[in-house]
Amino acid sequence: MAVSTYLWHEGGFIPSQPHPGPFDVADSWRMLGDAHSSALRLHLRRFESVAGPLPAGFVPAMLQRFAPGDLFPRISLAAGQLRLDIRPAPPARPVTRLTYAQAPDPRSQPLVKGPDFPALARYRAEYQDDGADDTVIVDSSGAMLETTTGALVAWDGETLVLPTGTALPSITLHQVTRRAAALGIRTETRPLTLELATECPLWFLNSLHGISPVTDLYTPTGIIYPPCNPHTATWQQWWWDSFHKETARD
Missing domain, CATH: 3.20.10.10 (D-amino Acid Aminotransferase, subunit A, domain 2)
Structure with a gap:
């Protein structure tokens, strides 16, 4: 699975190119199967504590972008722009x-x-x-x-x-x-x-x-x-x- 990058623009996500960085703030977490996550709300709250409140509709639109599978999505803010990178997750490290x-x-x-x-x-x-x-x-x-x-x-x-x-x-x-x-x-x-x-x-x-x-x-x-x-x-x-x-x- 390739990385998919989106830019939040006028109330929705549009395809974009990966941002080379640096980021003002970023957050990421593992997604399993059909949009299952652990403590997603805490990740979003940590992100918002620096970036400010996410726009209305951002989270539902983000969740709708996730295809079934093992994913490692990242949201970021850079130069005033909100981005979403949907990346495949590597296998979990047992040790x-x-x-x-x-x-x-x-x-x-x-x-x-x-x-x-x-x-x-x-x-x-x-x-x-x-x-x-x-x-x-x-x-x-x-x-x-x-x-x-x-x-x-x-x-x-x-x-x-x-x-x-x-x-x-x-x-x-x-x-x-x-x-x-x-x-x-x-x-x-x-x-x-x-x-x-x-x-x-x-x-x-x-x-x-x-x-x-x-x-x-x-x-x-x-x-x-x-x-x-x-x-x-x-x-x-x-x-x-x-x-x-x-x-x-x-």
Whole structure:
């Protein structure tokens, strides 16, 4: 399936060419089957918090554009224009391998998805090891903040550990912390250090791959193999079960 790009113009979508970037703001999520998604409203709300309210009719028209299949759509705002890219979704990653690079933070707007896409791509190209799926962004002390495409959390026994520092407000992380609260699971915030990763399970989270345990962490001095969380499969199934049919309404 090829990528289809549309421009919002006079109350509807018209075919367009892909925007080379950069974006003022963007958001994306996985769609399954016949317009099933997880937390789409939260993605739209995050987008609108920067871009302003979406025009009337935008969401219904967008949903009508989605053909059945496994998709990874993206909405974006650039130069005052709203765009929709309908892209095929890659297979979900059951596990994730990361590069740990103690390098300068490439982000200029870490709380907004979109403007830093080019800088993050350059960061991966410069630092990512062969065989790794993504690259970690660290703070000045070397603690892990997030990756270039997702959030990171750890498990210290039965406690969910969130990273300190500034990171994108992750929708999947929000889902995980909300479920943890509902289950009465203790959550705390502290630096995600390499030492912690040697002892505690580490999860990669985003709306394309869901919950993907980190199995390998490539560092300048060797590979760290974070231990497994025995509850990972249950949490992964819960996330995939959260997908539901979206209806064409604003």
